[in-house]
Amino acid sequence: MHRNIRYFARYYRLVAMAVVITVAVIVGSLVVGDSVRMTLVRRVTERLGNTETIIFSRSSFISDSILSVSLLGESARGVLLTDGFISRNGKLVPVFVWGVDDLSLSEGSAKINPALSEELGLEASEDIVLRLPATGLVPSGSLFVTKNYTVGLRLSYEGLVPVDSGGNINLKNEQVLPFNVFVRRSDLAEALNVGGKINLVLTDRQISSTDLDDIWNQELSGLVVRRKADFTEITSGRVFLQEKVVETICQDNLASDRLFSYLVNSIEREGNSIPYSFITAMDRYKGHILRKDEILLSDYAANRLGARVGDTIRVSYYKSEGLKRLDTDARQFKVGRVVPLSEWVSDGSLSADFPGLSNVERCTDWDSDLPIQMDLITDEDERYWDLFRSTPKAIIAYDAVVGDWGNAYGSATAIRIPNARPDLTGLRPEMFGIQLIHPREAGIYAARNGVDFAGLFLALGFFIIVSAVLLMLNPLSEMFYRRRHEIALLRSMGYTRKRIKGMLWMESVPVVGGASVVGVVMGLLYTRLIMWLLGGVWQGATQTDGFGVYPGTWTLIAGTLVSVGLSLGLLRWAIVRALREESHKVYSSGSSLRKKRLGMIVSGMMTVAMIGVNVWVLHSVPLFMVIGAAWIVTAALWGDYRVAKNGSVHPSLFNRSQLIWATIYANRKQSLLSFFALSIGVFIVFSVGLNRKGFADSSQIRIGTGGYSLWCESSVPVYYDLSTSSGKAKLSLSDLPEDTEVLQCLRYNADDASCLNLNKVTTPTVLGINMKALSNSDFQIEQTIYGEDREVVFERVRERTNSVYPALVDATVLTWGIGMNLGDTLYYKNDQGLPIAIRLVGTLSNSVFQGNILVDQALFSEIWTETTGSEVFLLKTGESEREEVKNLISQALSEYGVRVMTTNDRLRQFNTVTDTYLTIFMTLGGLGLLLGILSFIIVIRKNLAMRRDEIRLYRVLGFTDGQIGRIFYKENILVPLYAILTGVIGALISVSANFSNAGTGAWSLALGFMLFFTGCVMIFVRRLVKREIGSSKL
Incomplete structure (x- = not known):
């Protein structure tokens, strides 16, 4: 047998080479799958550390006193997290800014993770200049906030936070390394004006929803309960009380009195006017239920207006429909009573405290986002402000104006209850936007069920396997042909076909067996090479590096058995074919x-x-x-x-x-x-x-871009409508060409479902988009559950069915990003922590929206009411004006951290993966x-x-x-x-x-x-x- 192997060595060498290649590719492909999967799983631990539970507030804050609760454990960490950006060499780099207490940071200093260090190339003596959203406790999307939406923070660079110390902490299920900046929590809180607040609690304990209910109390969410002489007053550090909170308190407490403070444009009567005055809307005043057309004037206001009981008063004010599109509205009331101003002055909380308005010395010092005409303010107005500050000049019925004054962040600024001990047991943390997740479980699921690289590389290497099989059959066929006389001699000597087959089998199997062992070793080397290429030359497919080789025992066994089985099967077929009697098949x-x-x-x-x-x-x-x-x-x-x-x-x-x-x-x-x-x-x-x-076919480009020229993303939400002249003026974009079309999108940040993410995505990022504008664009609908009529489709996606919201999704996201079918349903949580069902009703052809699902903007605002700023917007402009508009947007919105790219470049970014x-x-x-x-x-x-x-x-x-x-x-x-x-x-x-x-x-x-x-x-x-x-x- 060994002599035969040596004699026919030139044939067996080729057979052995074919077997080695087959085993190497099959085993290597399976181990590649294991290695990518285990790399992603290890990255979950790398970015989460020992965190098992996260308590977070998406749009508000939590008092850091929660950290003293024993149930959370001694290792519980309170974190103040915000987005931000760094300008470096003319490039805006978006970062996550982590306010922490456990990294031994000096006051006014910062550390960064290795990925950001590589991106910035900082020297040891340099400072880091951050731009952050000027969040504060009052929501930035409300009307009565400061004009400044960003704040700067200069910090000295103090070094790196290594990966094993949590440098790559990230709450998203993505393999791409984040850009992290770590600062002292007190420094960040001071910059954001949120002292004593956090928005994340990380703990290594498993905390359930029941546990959260047990440890939570209303003070943790900034609710302030004050006992007054005749009532108990409930207010919030963020000024506005969430609508669900207001409903619950009023249901559980009889005779509750809702208050809403507002800065109106004017109070008028027959040509007499008082500009820019605070008014409070209430359900009742001192037990008297206010009629919808009734107004109570202070004696000061009555004297200035020359008003008496029964006179008609006109109140003018701004109201906003979204993206701070301001409309002026007015209502008329009849004076029901004139109240001594001293009554309201003595009631110091009758008007809410608005940062930038209530805490200034003069009316002309008001720092407000409203278009206040300072030249209308008189000396008399200044004297009133000097003496009485924001004491209201009038009180009107709450129900008369709450529809106009209420906003996405709340429907009252205070609640008064005629009870020394109000019933607040109905309040839940979810009503304040506080939610609980177990990120490790979700992260490991996402990592283990992401892109199947084993199947991918088996498919990609299939032709190598086929070629190796053909390479094996050729020398076997030739060898058995050369040995046909030997086989005939054995047959003439009385050897049965079975015995001859056994002899050839025993002769060839050792070659296959030995080659298989070599093939397994070569398969591991093949895996090492692929992992190196995926982190280097082929990084376009993975968007990251740091892949290791992690062969699973069962994977090696299964791959070897399949490969050896295939090789032996081919060997047996070749032997049987060589021994086949041609006389039986004529x-x-x-x-x-x-x-x-x-x-x-x-x-x-x-x-x-x-x-x-x-x-x-x-x-x-x-x-x-x-x-x-x-x-x-x-x-x-x-x-x-x-x-x-x-x-x-x-x-x-x-x-x-x-x-x-x-x-x-x-x-x-x-x-x-x-x-x-x-x-x-x-x-x-x-x-x-x-x-x-x-990009040779312009029609394909238009389908992918919808005809839009520029794609913009901001680190700080933009709260103005770029389609209006007032919005352009606010953002210094008045020079924007008149024919420029803008499509602004609201964004609920979740996981990236594009081809850039290797993890399994169950909750993709959601964009709230104007579906009517989308229907007038060149984006193409591929398939829908509503039929082929484009107009019907876009009408249907603007209407929810019962509690199920419709959504469009990029076809590639549906197939590869989330692995679902048309008509399937995704589940999210709204601002109150309630489950929301979003049904995928249609697909778009490959487009710039890859990675997101699209929901009509009005429906989006029903789900996530407090998300009112635009972080994504597209611009359509002429080819000749595109570069000019790109530069104008980049300069005007630089403080928002806006990154502008052409829509063609965004498509190329996705095509890079393909x-x-x-x-x-x-x-x-x-x-x-x-x-x-x-x-x-x-x-x-x-x-x-x-x-x-x-x-x-x-x-x-x-x-x-x-x-x-x-x-x-x-x-x-x-x-x-x-x-x-x-x-x-x-x-x-x-x-x-x-x-x-x-x-x-x-x-x-x-x-x-x-x-x-x-x-x-x-x-x-x-x-x-x-x-x-x-x-x-x-």
């Missing part, structure tokens, strides 16, 4: 040709039918790839038929052409294997190369093509080596070496040229749906490669034939 040549012709016709008709259905009905890119493969099968059947037809004929006269066909027919099985190896390799390389998405996968596919396909070429070389060399006696016979018959060379050249060049042509045509069929997407460069490169490859094959065959003829001379 068919007439006519019958065989008819069957071949029938198979060719059926395969051709099926291929043509699939092309027709796909071109005119389905338009499926994956099906075009299947059709391309079907074409190769059809071409192989047609070639086999032609060879059998021309090669099996025995003419009476000598014919060189017939001689060539007869030779190909005699070696048709090896030729067919080489044909498949070479044609599939060419097909893969060409189809992948031509499937790269270019192109990287195509590069991987092409690289592995190229390796497979090399194996196909090797298989082709083996067949040609074998054919030529076996025909040296035939070459000598040709010479004896008078053929010159040139004539012999031409015959042999034609015999050996037909199959590879036909294989190349078949592969190229198959590739053209597979990319026919995207002809316009491939740029001129891709077509030129493909043509150049085809000509180069064909030339190399022709030169190689010619030289090989010439060498064999030369070596066979007598």
